[in-house]
Structures are given as C-alpha cells and as structure tokens.
Amino acid sequence: MKTPMKTHHRLLLTGAAGGLGSALRDRLKVNCETLRLSDKSSFGEAQAGEEIVLADLANAAEVDTMVAGVDAIVHLGGISVEAAFEPILQANILGVYNLYEAARKHGVKRVVFASSNHVTGFYKQSETIHADHPPRPDGLYGVSKAFGEDLSRFYFDRYGIETACVRIGSSFPEPKDRRMLATWLSFDDLHRLVSACLSTPVLGHSIVFGMSNNAVTWWDNSRARHVGYVPQDSSDVFREAVYARTSAPDLNDPAAVYQGGAFVKAGPF
Numbered sequence: 001m002k003t004p005m006k007t008h009h010r011l012l013l014t015g016a017a018g019g020l021g022s023a024l025r026d027r028l029k030v031n032c033e034t035l036r037l038s039d040k041s042s043f044g045e046a047q048a049g050e051e052i053v054l055a056d057l058a059n060a061a062e063v064d065t066m067v068a069g070v071d072a073i074v075h076l077g078g079i080s081v082e083a084a085f086e087p088i089l090q091a092n093i094l095g096v097y098n099l100y101e102a103a104r105k106h107g108v109k110r111v112v113f114a115s116s117n118h119v120t121g122f123y124k125q126s127e128t129i130h131a132d133h134p135p136r137p138d139g140l141y142g143v144s145k146a147f148g149e150d151l152s153r154f155y156f157d158r159y160g161i162e163t164a165c166v167r168i169g170s171s172f173p174e175p176k177d178r179r180m181l182a183t184w185l186s187f188d189d190l191h192r193l194v195s196a197c198l199s200t201p202v203l204g205h206s207i208v209f210g211m212s213n214n215a216v217t218w219w220d221n222s223r224a225r226h227v228g229y230v231p232q233d234s235s236d237v238f239r240e241a242v243y244a245r246t247s248a249p250d251l252n253d254p255a256a257v258y259q260g261g262a263f264v265k266a267g268p269f
C-alpha cells in the first residue's frame with residue numbers, strides 16, 4: 001500500500017480504547033506528527049508520537065480540552081450498539097454536539113465521523129442504496145448517528161467545518177456471518193478510507209459507506225468519488241468458510257430481510 005501523506009500536525013482519535021480505535025491507533029501514525037488519543041477512562045500509556053487526553057464526550061469542558069490544539073478529528077467515541085435512550089443521548093447526541101462546538105471554537109477544519117449502516121438499516125437487503133437515499137434508522141442508535149450526520153451538515157453549511165460521515169458496515173478482523181459478507185470493512189480498508197477523507201483536497205460534507213470491495217453489496221459509493229477511497233480487500237475470500245459454518249437464513253426473519261440485520265429487532269430496553 002502507498003504510504004498516506006502526513007496531512008496533519010496533531011490528529012485527535014476519539015474512542016481510542018475501542019475495537020476500531022485500537023485498530024487505527026498504529027495505522028494513523030503515518031497520517032500525522034502527533035496522534036492525540038482519547039476515551040472515557042484510562043487505557044494505558046502514550047507511546048512515541050502519541051498523547052492521551054481523557055474525556056467523557058457528555059462533558060463539554062472535558063471535550064473542549066480534548067479538542068484544543070488539534071487540526072483534525074477522527075470521531076469514533078460513543079455507544080456503538082443499540083441501547084437504552086439515556087446512554088445514547090449522553091454519549092452520541094450530546095457528545096457529538098459537544099465535539100462540534102469545541103471544533104468550531106478551536107478552528108478545527110475537518111472531521112471524520114464514524115456513522116453507521118444503522119442509519120439506513122430499515123432498507124431491505126434486496127435494495128441498493130446510495131448517499132442520497134433518506135435515512136431509515138433501525139433503532140435509537142441509528143437515530144443518534146443520523147443526528148450526528150445532520151449536525152455535521154449544519155456545522156459545514158454554517159461554519160465551513162468539513163465532515164465525512166462514514167457509514168461503517170461491519171469492521172472486524174473477519175466477517176462473522178453471511179450478512180457481514182455484504183457489510184464487511186477490513187481494518188486496512190478502514191484506514192484507507194479514513195486517510196482518503198483526511199487527505200482529499202475538497203471534502204465538503206460527504207456521506208460514504210464504509211465497506212471493502214465485496215461482491216455482494218447493498219451500497220453504492222458513486223456519490224463519494226471525490227473522496228478517492230479505493231478499497232483493496234474483499235470479504236469474498238471468506239465466503240466459503242462462512243457458508244460452511246452457518247445455515248441458510250430464514251427469509252421470514254426481519255434480521256434476514258433488512259440491511260440492519262439483528263439490530264432491527266433489538267430492544268426496547
């Protein structure tokens with residue numbers, strides 16, 4: 001892989017202690033001089049080229065300190081699954097507002113926001129959608145990500161802060177089931193996509209589906225060609241193994257009908 005440009009002096013990674021934060025921690029060092037890592041509570045020591053600033057996203061003062069002095073943000077922090085409204089309200093809704101207010105005050109010009117395929121989880125697996133299709137969130141978690149997408153559009157239109165809303169599919173070392181053969185995003189492709197969002201000359205406010213080059217897909221990224229993301233991996237190499245260890249889906253099960261899979265029937269909590 002071509003080494004991405006060091007486009008930023010100080011880059012902030014929120015949610016750094018989580019699954020994707022851990023995957024991006026080393027990979028993002030090629031994109032910046034200093035990587036500022038943040039999460040809610042302590043997760044170890046800073047390594048060379050890193051600094052750690054802990055913050056609860058729901059706490060405006062802590063978020064302000066976390067954002068001061070960075071030139072771009074990769075925002076992964078928050079509740080990452082369907083849950084009760086109160087924690088989603090605090091971490092994802094109030095949290096993303098606090099983040100954009102701090103970005104505005106500190107002159108941060110670009111954000112990569114970890115949105116989710118659950119913004120559009122109530123489209124069917126037999127449909128192909130693109131960025132201009134209206135949101136159809138499959139739960140409160142998806143609604144909170146739709147809020148983040150709208151909020152970031154407002155901060156672009158009003159204050160010129162560019163954002164890529166990356167509707168991540170399923171980013172894990174390997175696809176875990178048949179649905180993930182369509183939704184899978186390898187960690188290396190995740191890094192390629194984030195790098196593209198950080199380095200493309202004009203990002204504007206963009207919605208990109210975060211997926212590898214999977215043969216079966218429900219998402220069309222043609223509205224985001226200007227981002228310059230070219231996936232190099234594919235779930236196809238896992239297809240045989242996934243089919244061998246899983247049974248055929250029950251097509252009466254909403255989890256097999258809708259793109260959001262089991263999220264469409266989670267809760268209420």
Ligand SMILES: NC(=O)C1=CN([C@@H]2O[C@H](COP(=O)(O)OP(=O)(O)OC[C@H]3O[C@@H](n4cnc5c(N)ncnc54)[C@H](O)[C@@H]3O)[C@@H](O)[C@H]2O)C=CC1
Nearest residue numbers: 015017018019020040056057076077078080114168170171
């Ligand atoms: N892994 C995946 O396949 C997908 C992930 N995403 C999104 O990508 C992001 C990262 O996902 P994962 O790493 O898988 O999730 P994760 O749950 O492993 O990591 C999220 C991190 O956010 C932190 N966090 C939660 N509430 C916080 C708060 N109030 N203040 C500060 N930090 C807080 C947690 O401590 C955790 O380390 C999330 O925003 C998630 O919604 C979206 C779609 C798919």
Ligand SMILES: O=C(O)[C@H]1OC(=O)[C@H](O)[C@@H](O)[C@@H]1O
Nearest residue numbers: 080081116117118169170183
């Ligand atoms: O849809 C999916 O597979 C993924 O979507 C998400 O938004 C979640 O953060 C992740 O835990 C799920 O696995």
